[in-house]
Every structure is written in C-alpha cells, then in structure tokens.
Amino acid sequence: MAQVANDVGQATVEYLDFPGGRVQLFRGGAGTPVLFLHAAGGAGEWHEFHELLARRFEVFAPDHPGFGGSDELAEVEGVDDLVYHYLDLIERLGLERPHVVGASFGGWVAAELAVARPDAIGSLVLLGPAGLRLPDHPVTDLFLLTPDQLPGALFADPAKASALFPAEPSIEDVLTAYRDMTAFARFAWNPFLCNPKLERRLHRITAPTLVVCPSGDKIVPVEHGRRYAERIPDAGFALVEKCGHAMYFERPGEFAELITKFLTTGADESGARR
Amino acid sequence: MKFVFFHLMPYPYLPDDFDERYPSPSLNFPRKFFDRALGNRLYHRYLDELEYAERLGFDGIAVNEHHQSAYGLMPSPNIMAAALARRTERAQVMVLGNAIGVRGNPLRVAEEIAMLDHLSNGRVVSGFVRGIGWEYFGHSVNPTRSRDRFNEAHDLIIKAWTADEPFQWISPNYEYRYVNVWPRTLQEPHPPIYIPGAGSTETMTFVAEHGYTYMSVYADTRVVRRWFDGYRRAAEEIGIAPDPEKIAFSVPIYVAETDEQAHREGRQHVEWLFHKGLKQSTSLVFPPGYMSPGSMRGLLVAGMKAYTEMSYEELLAGGYVVVGSPESVTSRLRELQEELGFGQLIGLFSIGDITHEQTTRSMELFASEVMPALRPLGVACGVTAAS
Numbered sequence: 001m002a003q004v005a006n007d008v009g010q011a012t013v014e015y016l017d018f019p020g021g022r023v024q025l026f027r028g029g030a031g032t033p034v035l036f037l038h039a040a041g042g043a044g045e046w047h048e049f050h051e052l053l054a055r056r057f058e059v060f061a062p063d064h065p066g067f068g069g070s071d072e073l074a075e076v077e078g079v080d081d082l083v084y085h086y087l088d089l090i091e092r093l094g095l096e097r098p099h100v101v102g103a104s105f106g107g108w109v110a111a112e113l114a115v116a117r118p119d120a121i122g123s124l125v126l127l128g129p130a131g132l133r134l135p136d137h138p139v140t141d142l143f144l145l146t147p148d149q150l151p152g153a154l155f156a157d158p159a160k161a162s163a164l165f166p167a168e169p170s171i172e173d174v175l176t177a178y179r180d181m182t183a184f185a186r187f188a189w190n191p192f193l194c195n196p197k198l199e200r201r202l203h204r205i206t207a208p209t210l211v212v213c214p215s216g217d218k219i220v221p222v223e224h225g226r227r228y229a230e231r232i233p234d235a236g237f238a239l240v241e242k243c244g245h246a247m248y249f250e251r252p253g254e255f256a257e258l259i260t261k262f263l264t265t266g267a268d269e270s271g272a273r274r
Numbered sequence: 275m276k277f278v279f280f281h282l283m284p285y286p287y288l289p290d291d292f293d294e295r296y297p298s299p300s301l302n303f304p305r306k307f308f309d310r311a312l313g314n315r316l317y318h319r320y321l322d323e324l325e326y327a328e329r330l331g332f333d334g335i336a337v338n339e340h341h342q343s344a345y346g347l348m349p350s351p352n353i354m355a356a357a358l359a360r361r362t363e364r365a366q367v368m369v370l371g372n373a374i375g376v377r378g379n380p381l382r383v384a385e386e387i388a389m390l391d392h393l394s395n396g397r398v399v400s401g402f403v404r405g406i407g408w409e410y411f412g413h414s415v416n417p418t419r420s421r422d423r424f425n426e427a428h429d430l431i432i433k434a435w436t437a438d439e440p441f442q443w444i445s446p447n448y449e450y451r452y453v454n455v456w457p458r459t460l461q462e463p464h465p466p467i468y469i470p471g472a473g474s475t476e477t478m479t480f481v482a483e484h485g486y487t488y489m490s491v492y493a494d495t496r497v498v499r500r501w502f503d504g505y506r507r508a509a510e511e512i513g514i515a516p517d518p519e520k521i522a523f524s525v526p527i528y529v530a531e532t533d534e535q536a537h538r539e540g541r542q543h544v545e546w547l548f549h550k551g552l553k554q555s556t557s558l559v560f561p562p563g564y565m566s567p568g569s570m571r572g573l574l575v576a577g578m579k580a581y582t583e584m585s586y587e588e589l590l591a592g593g594y595v596v597v598g599s600p601e602s603v604t605s606r607l608r609e610l611q612e613e614l615g616f617g618q619l620i621g622l623f624s625i626g627d628i629t630h631e632q633t634t635r636s637m638e639l640f641a642s643e644v645m646p647a648l649r650p651l652g653v654a655c656g657v658t659a660a661s
Contacts, residue, residue: 185562
C-alpha cells in the first residue's frame with residue numbers, strides 16, 4: 001500500500017489481485033464506506049471531488065478493469081461481468097452495504113449493481129448516468145469526437161478543461177487516453193452505452209436513490225437521468241446548473257455537497273457500515 | 275514480376291464545398307451526394323477498366339471492400355468479382371479483400387469465394403482484411419474485438435474450405451453447430467490468400483507461416499521497407515525462403531506521354547485520392563482497440579503525417595505514388611523494386627477523379643512500355659533482410 005499525496009489531499013493506493021491481473025484502488029477518509037465508480041474518463045486519479053467526499057466518508061475509488069492503473073481482465077468483458085467484479089470487490093474489502101456512487105458509465109454500472117443485488121448496497125447516487133436506451137434522446141458518440149472537440153463537448157465552460165486536456169499531449173498521454181477508451185469501448189460500443197433491458201429492471205432497486213444531472217450535459221441528455229429517477233422507486237432528482245458532462249471535474253464542490261447531504265441524511269435507514 | 279490492376283471505384287463527384295464542410299468522404303458523408311445516374315455509369319466504366327486490364331496483359335485484376343464511403347463503392351467485393359469472373363478468361367480475379375473483421379457471418383465469405391472459384395474457373399484470389407476503422411462504426415462491430423474476429427474468421431474459413439466432413443465451430447466470437455460448405459473450391463486446397471500488412475509483427479509472422487502473400491498499404495518507402503524486411507525476417511526465422519512474388523507492393527501509378535504532361539494532369543487526381551478520398555480523423559481510422567498498444571505506440575513514435583497534410587511533391591518523393599513518362603515510371607519502379615525487393619506490383623491506375631480516357635491511356639502506356647521492362651525483375655530475391 002502506498003500513500004499518494006497531491007495538491008488536493010491524501011489517499012492510499014492499493015492493488016487487489018483478481019484472476020488475470022490486478023486492480024488499482026484509491027482509498028481515503030474515514031466513516032461510512034462509499035464505493036465510487038468512475039466514468040469513461042477519470043480513472044487513475046484522486047480528485048478534489050474524492051477528497052471532499054472523504055471528509056465525511058471512507059471513499060473507495062477503484063479503476064475499472066482495463067482503465068487507469070488497473071489491468072485488463074480477460075474475464076471482465078461486459079457490464080454483466082463488471083457487476084460480478086464489483087460484488088467480489090465489495091466482499092474482498094469487507095464492506096457491508098456500502099453506498100454506491102457512479103458517474104456516467106460508472107452510474108450505469110452502479111444501477112446494474114443495485115438491480116442485481118438490491119440487498120448488497122446502502123444508498124445509490126447516479127451522476128449523469130448512462131446505461132438506458134432512449135432513442136429519442138441519443139447519447140453523443142464519444143468514440144467519434146476528435147481531441148479538439150472534447151473540451152467543448154464535456155464542459156459548460158471549456159476554459160475549465162485545460163488541465164484535463166493538454167494542448168500538446170505527449171505520446172504517453174495519447175496512449176493512456178487510447179487505453180482508457182479501449183477499455184470503455186469493450187463495455188460500451190455495442191449496444192451503444194446501454195443495456196436495453198436495464199430500464200424495465202430498475203423497479204427492483206430498493207436502495208434510497210438520488211440522481212444528479214448537470215444541466216448542460218451535451219453527452220448524455222438530462223432525460224436519461226430523469227428516466228432513471230422515474231423508474232427507480234422513490235428516487236430523488238437534482239440538477240447542477242452551469243455544468244457539463246464532466247460534472248465533478250467542472251463543479252466538484254456542488255457535486256460533493258449534494259452527495260454528502262443525501263448520504264448523511266439517508267445513511268441511517270440505508271444501513272451502510274463496515 | 276507479376277502485375278495486378280487494382281480498383282478502388284471511388285465516387286469522384288464531390289460537392290464544391292467538400293473541403294470546408296465535410297470531415298471525411300466516409301461514414302457520415304451524406305448519401306444524397308450519390309447521383310444515381312452518374313453512379314450507375316461509374317460502375318460500368320470501372321468494370322470496363324478492369325476487363326480491359328486483362329486484355330492489356332495484367333496478371334490479376336483486383337477489387338476491394340469499403341462501406342458507407344465515396345472513397346470506394348464496393349461494399350461487396352464478391353459481387354464485383356462475380357461480375358468479372360464470366361467476362362474474363364485469363365487474369366486472376368483478386369478480392370483484396372473481404373473485411374472479415376467486420377463481416378457478421380464469415381461463413382458466408384467461405385461460401386461466396388468458393389462459388390467465385392467456380393465462376394472464374396479457378397482464378398480467384400482471396401484477400402482477408404480487417405476493415406478500416408470507420409467501418410466498425412458503420413456496421414456496429416466492436417473494434418476491441420477486431421483482431422480476435424479476424425483471426426477466428428480466418429481459421430474458420432480455412433477449415434471450412436479444407437475439411438472433408440461437417441464440423442462444429444466454437445470460438446469466442448462465432449458459433450456454428452454445422453459447418454459443411456458446398457461447393458468445395460476448385461483450387462486445391464483453396465484459393466491463394468493475400469493479407470495486407472501495416473507494421474504489425476504478429477501479421478508478418480502469421481502471413482509467413484501460412485505462405486500467404488504480404489501486401490503493403492500506401493506509405494513512405496522507408497516504412498514499407500521496414501514492413502517487407504520484417505516479413506522476410508519472419509519467413510527466415512521459421513525456415514522458409516521468402517518468395518518475392520509473395521511480397522506485393524501497392525502504389526497508385528499515372529503514366530502519360532511526357533513527364534510534363536503526366537505531372538500536369540496527374541497532380542489533381544493524386545491530390546483527390548490523398549486529400550479528399552483519404553481525409554479522415556484518427557478517431558475514424560483508429561477507433562479504440564482497433565490498434566494494439568504496441569502498434570499504436572509504433573505509429574505515434576514514427577510520427578507519420580496524415581495523408582491530407584502531404585503535398586503532391588512529398589507523396590512523389592516518399593514513394594506513395596509514381597507519376598511520369600513511361601521511361602520515368604520504369605526507372606522509378608525499378609528503383610523502388612531494388613529498395614523493397616517485391617515480386618508483385620499492385621497498381622492503382624484509376625486515381626481519384628481521373629477520367630476514363632486518362633485511365634485507359636495510362637494503362638496502355640504502362641502495359642506496352644513499362645511492363646516489358648520490369649517483367650524480369652523480382653523473380654529472384656535481390657534484397658535480403660536488413661539485420
């Protein structure tokens with residue numbers, strides 16, 4: 001286990017062995033456990049947003065197989081496999097009904113987890129979640145966007161994207177991004193970023209649920225989040241204004257605050273503990 | 275030297291604002307720009323050119339597969355090969371190739387090539403390609419599975435052509451409970467196989483091991499040299515003497531009476547091919563997982579320019595195209611043959627927005643003046659692998 005310290009705070013990095021490779025996990029903070037599942041982007045880093053959550057919770061932020069510092073695992077080739085992967089991970093970490101927070105692609109995985117094992121998680125928070133097939137509200141084809149289009153597509157204020165997208169990326173930067181997109185495509189190319197059966201299964205979710213969407217999402221239209229909130233029993237819905245699909249990269253404070261508030265008021269009834 | 279006349283069948287009638295408005299002629303370039311009557315005439319013109327190539331003495335006539343693109347109008351190369359099979363008698367009918375990485379049902383390729391072998395009386399050549407990146411978007415095939423799909427489809431097709439009894443096929447991407455392809459191919463054990471290479475060492479070894487023909491794609495001469503050397507080394511390592519005829523160099527060629535005329539006329543067509551036809555973002559060409567991490571690194575380190583950023587002069591100097599009088603084209607191809615050591619030349623004569631008259635004149639000059647001079651080359655391996 002190694003300590004990482006950066007300008008936003010401190011976390012530990014550890015590696016968990018799975019068949020076919022190992023998975024990188026960031027861990028920080030103390031309190032009720034929160035499993036955070038990252039989006040297509042956002043692997044391999046402990047962000048200001050994680051640090052803010054870690055003020056109240058013990059945050060577990062693994063990189064999905066094939067993303068960031070995690071190996072590609074041959075046995076994990078679809079989102080159904082990812083669900084079993086995270087059930088295994090929850091067990092390995094000894095977490096009992098952790099809160100699960102997922103962003104975009106990670107939101108899809110979180111919803112699938114809550115559908116498959118409603119009893120295994122505490123509360124559920126979906127941030128700009130993908131995963132539904134809504135032909136009238138198509139998801140932007142991330143795979144077709146060119147590097148110069150990404151900041152404008154992901155951020156309400158593209159100026160905030162400069163840290164994420166260097167003007168002159170090195171070969172290593174390009175290879176890292178290509179590796180993450182390859183891992184993402186493995187799960188999301190076809191059917192495109194969805195499980196057509198997921199919507200009709202959402203009624204199974206028993207966890208207290210909050211859906212948070214950025215108002216200016218140019219990747220996953222807000223209607224996707226609204227549909228989740230309609231189909232998941234008693235789910236809440238919140239919008240973060242002046243924000244694009246980059247969400248916590250663009251407005252870390254607002255996202256962390258909404259999540260913290262929801263999880264602290266709902267924590268007792270959800271029963272999350274270690 | 276073996277000579278192949280290769281056609282891409284481009285749709286040259288692009289709108290005037292193509293350069294400003296459209297990022298590529300492929301995938302999303304609207305089909306409304308396909309003029310039904312003009313397009314109809316193109317198919318017949320292009321097939322006429324392929325048939326004419328046989329009469330001029332080319333050893334092979336070749337078609338390929340592209341989807342949803344003005345770059346090439348052959349979503350089904352096997353249909354074009356069928357159209358050629360009964361209108362020609364001598365030349366090999368070469369499908370270069372079927373995009374078996376994209377094809378949903380590769381067993382269909384085994385069936386169609388077997389039929390073509392009979393229609394052509396044993397003249398068919400079967401190329402296998404992965405398909406260009408944009409085709410994985412267009413046909414909704416996961417590019418992260420591209421290599422596996424290609425390898426599995428290849429193994430399935432070869433087994434379907436060679437097995438005597440019905441068999442069951444189960445691999446990660448394909449499952450068939452009964453494989454029993456009728457007809458058998460006319461050629462034994464099956465038609466010759468061509469595989470394009472673009473630097474992957476796995477491909478070089480694969481092609482050498484199976485005794486297939488390794489063909490280049492459009493690239494700088496130094497880069498093609500590395501690929502061909504890699505192939506020769508791979509062959510030597512497994513104890514096979516590399517047959518020069520199994521090393522095929524692909525290049526667009528334009529011949530006119532004089533150098534001055536050739537360049538004056540040829541420039542525009544070459545620029546159409548590389549600046550319009552091959553205008554495409556890296557997202558379109560290399561979707562995620564299409565390239566292995568090692569190949570992607572190799573590509574980035576090589577720092578090759580995009581086709582659209584290369585001037586006509588750079589394309590000529592880099593050996594991407596050969597343009598000139600019969601004498602100049604002969605001497606340039608001789609130079610390239612000495613450098614690269616190929617024994618088969620796959621020429622693209624109908625370049626971009628070139629006219630039918632220019633194409634046939636260029637073919638005639640090539641066949642009467644260039645071909646005889648180059649014919650003796652490449653029968654023995656003049657170049658050995660650089661260590």
